[in-house]
Amino acid sequence: MAGIMIYSAKDNLALELLSAARALAATSGDEIKALTVNNDSQAQMLSAAGADVYTINSSGLVPADIGAMADSLAQAVQQMAANVVLLSSDRSGKELAGSLAQAIGAGCITDVLDLQGKDGRIECRRNALGGAAIATQYIESDRQVIAIAPKTFSAASGQGGSVTELQVSVKPSSIKVLEVKEKDKDSVNIDEADIIVAVGQGLNSKEDLAMVEELANKLGGQVACSKPVATDKKWLSEERVIGLSGKQCKPDLAILLGISGQVQFTVGIRDAKTIVAVNSDENAVINQMADYVLTADLHEVVPELISLLA
């Protein structure tokens, strides 16, 4: 029987991959094996969710060394007799996907928004033509590496898993870790957020960002933006950009303030469960995809929302 191996360094994404693997195994009957690297607490968490977990514990393995990680994962693939590897399509997951695929001679698809097992193959849906279309693609080779976008599947639960240690030979890394620092305060993963308050060029000034941040805080959400707000105006970091050149987000709620709705932006937010658009132009394109439309000046709407939430 073939096997599906899952791996993500992040706990929440590893649980989502477990759900994805279970969805595939329901039709293929493949065995699912979860891999962890130098992460005992994640191994326990996945095992508690019912996964058969295989651990690599090696202080010589530096996660930033993608080559060494790919080499170790390739050995795990071999030992587990896995032919499908599911990774998370976050920044490091995508980098790892290409290197691992090369190491094991697999086909590779990243940025997968949905997948299903059909007619003996894994059909993956992802954006095409700059987000104007959704393509269904599959890998023809037996070995496959597929990186799935965060929040495509819900976190798995279950019980009765196991933990087994794997032995791999780790190549001496050419990277030496000198210091580990906390992430920058502005560092965010908007693609994992449940609530997003996004601003566009309709915002008058950088100072007005304070009220947008206050609204996001009151809602327990993250501030995000359209591309020009980050790249042209430099009011927010590029990590917060939604869209083709930014992140694909699937929040439960997206409040879009002063954003016109060009396809390069909407491709990153169209899978939100509920979209609220605030735009002074009643004909703004964004209104066509919004569940709720407020034709108003965002500088009046945001303070009102804040006082209503107080």
Ligand SMILES: Cc1cc2nc3c(=O)[nH]c(=O)nc-3n(C[C@H](O)[C@H](O)[C@H](O)COP(=O)(O)OP(=O)(O)OC[C@H]3O[C@@H](n4cnc5c(N)ncnc54)[C@H](O)[C@@H]3O)c2cc1C
């Ligand atoms: C190859 C390529 C890749 C790109 N990738 C991305 C990407 O990943 N993400 C992205 O966002 N863009 C991307 N773009 C740019 C994209 O095409 C748009 O230019 C951009 O999304 C527009 O940003 P915006 O909606 O904030 O600004 P605008 O299009 O200028 O819209 C501003 C909106 O604010 C409204 N407004 C003005 N004042 C107010 C007010 N007081 N209150 C309420 N509403 C108001 C206006 O009616 C207007 O609808 C890309 C472009 C290219 C060519």
